[in-house]
Amino acid sequence: MGVLGKLRFKDQAFKLREDAILDATARLLAVKGFDLITMDDVADEVGLSKPSLYKHFKSKEDLVTEAMIRLLDGALAYMDELPGELGPSARLRSLLEWVLRVRLSGGLPFLPSTSPHVRAMLTHSLRYVTRALKLHRMLDAIVTDAKKRGELRRELPNDVILYSYYARTCDPAVEYLRIYGKYGDDAIVEQMLAVCFAGIAGAAPGEAGARFPSR
Amino acid sequence: MGVLGKLRFKDQAFKLREDAILDATARLLAVKGFDLITMDDVADEVGLSKPSLYKHFKSKEDLVTEAMIRLLDGALAYMDELPGELGPSARLRSLLEWVLRVRLSGGLPFLPSTSPHVRAMLTHSLRYVTRALKLHRMLDAIVTDAKKRGELRRELPNDVILYSYYARTCDPAVEYLRIYGKYGDDAIVEQMLAVCFAGIAGAAPGEAGARFPSR
DNA sequence: GTCTATATGGGGATAGAC
DNA sequence: GTCTATCCCCATATAGAC
Secondary structure: OOHHHHHHHHHHHHHHHHHHHHHHHHHHHHHHOOOOOOOOHHHHHHOOOHHHHHOOOOHHOOOHHHHHHHHHHHHHHHHHHHHOOOOOHHHHHHHHHHHHHHOOOOOOOOOOOOHHHHHHHOOOOOOHHHHHHHHHHHHHHHHHHHHOOOOOOOOHHHHHHHHHHHHHOHHHHHHHHHOOOOOHHHHEEEEEEEHHHHOOOOOHHHHHHHOOOOO | OHHHHHHHHHHHHHHHHHHEEEEEEEHHHHHHHOOOOOHHHHHHHHHOOHHHHHHHHHHHHHHHHHHHHHHHHHHHHHHHOOOOOOHHHHHHHHHHHHHHHHHOOOOOOOOOOOOOHHHHHHHHHHHHHHHHHHHHHHHHHHHHHHHOOOOOOOOOOOHHHHHHHHHHHHHHHHHHHHHHOOHHHHHHHHHHHHHHHOOOOOOOOOHHHHOOOOO
């Protein structure tokens, strides 16, 4: 072993510390959002000093981008592990449930929704965009399949379904239900899934479908 | 008239300028969000200098809170103007449509969703909370009524419906549809309403209702 | 690679003239 | 009440010792 083993050990430790930093970043992102995070916060959370952070990530934007990339990787890995016999609609449900549970356990920043600044930052990262596009295409195919089977409403365009779906992953209703509604995590997930897929409207189609011209 | 008339004229001008400031604030909030707005931005947008802003509003938080209050007042006024014969579900649709159209025309900050900081700030304003509570109670009664009529799903608790409804007013899907989907405003509003009330699931209840245990 | 100490810049808020 | 000029804190990022 010798020198090579030592180097690999060092690399491992380095990687572990990086993971710890990214964990802390994700946790803080979920609580404070991008703008209000300070590098001091992250450093304190990990138990490192600020300059050490900059040895790992060259800027705050880089750090946050990396955390978001890891998040997408988690989602992609989750999709890969789903059993092959699962139908398209169930796949969508399952992924949304996973994302909501990650969020409820304090891990996930509901970030892509936030400021234009953050969106611009992420879309300028090739590595992020690559993963986002891969996931998007995968989900787009699933939606198409689900519509074919009648599991999703055929009259809705794919992008309307997908963007609404993405929005549910960062839906503030989750926070409201936890803070004001006093629901447990399981109940929140269940309700969110129900509303996402079935909507809030009941069986009376007359009134529910009625429109009132605004202005 | 004399002195009194002059004073009233001055007050009117003052009020008009305040409205202009609040308009600009709302516009900027919609674009940049609370954290990224600077008082210089607002001053420039209105064509005033920064210290003059502070003659009208004692702090940035005060300014933004006031803008949000005016927004709620607008919603309350809109609800008052709805024709009495309109059913509960149609009232909900109509208000959501109004909010979305305000947002699409660049006016509305989808704020209450954002950071804990902003939420704390607003909940500490008695005037804001009063209005929010008034609107909330009004909508709660409407939801109860709608469920009774079968226009909304009876198995959903009121707060689940309401928080989901609130979340739709600041749904990032609107931005995505405009930016990537290239839809017109009318189409976006229509799709958003459809998804909100009817969900994305289709008529095949077997698969759509299936669950997959996460983890 | 890790720390203490510091440079730099931006933005909220104000002083003081007019 | 409006402006110009300024204060001052805070947060990103770095210099330099160990």
